[in-house]
Amino acid sequence: MSGELLISVIDDDESFRTALVGLVCSLGYEAQEFASAVEFINRGGERGCDCIITDFNMPGMSGLDLIQLLAGRSSTVPVIMVTGEGEPGLEARAVAGGAICLLMKPFEADALIGYLEVALKI
Secondary structure, three states, rough: OOOOOOOEEEEOOOHHHHHHHHHHHOOOOOOOEEOHHHHHHHHHOOOOOOOEEOOOOOOOOOOOHHHHHHHHHOOOOOOOEOOOOOOOOOHHHHHHOOOOOEOOOOOOHHHHHHHHHHHHHO
16 A cells, blocks of 8 residues: 555544544555535645545535536546445435445444555555
């Protein structure tokens, strides 16, 4: 794994976001964190980003809205979505929207690692 790969972590839950950034960094990746999809967009978070891990439900702009906005910009950055919601059909909506997967919080680190490898084609 390479520290040259940059993962953007977007989640409005600060403690979860901090833990996720720690996990990503422990795997040898670089990480940048954002408290919202709006902050990610406003700070140009997609520039140089190799993968996005985003919460599905956030105030202002959802993870699904973010994927749609990025698709409109012809972005090819892979997206892994996470959620604490158990709403039926949410995973299908996330994948249909362009996410690689939807992980239910709390999830095992190995599940995230596996999807990161798929996203980054390691």
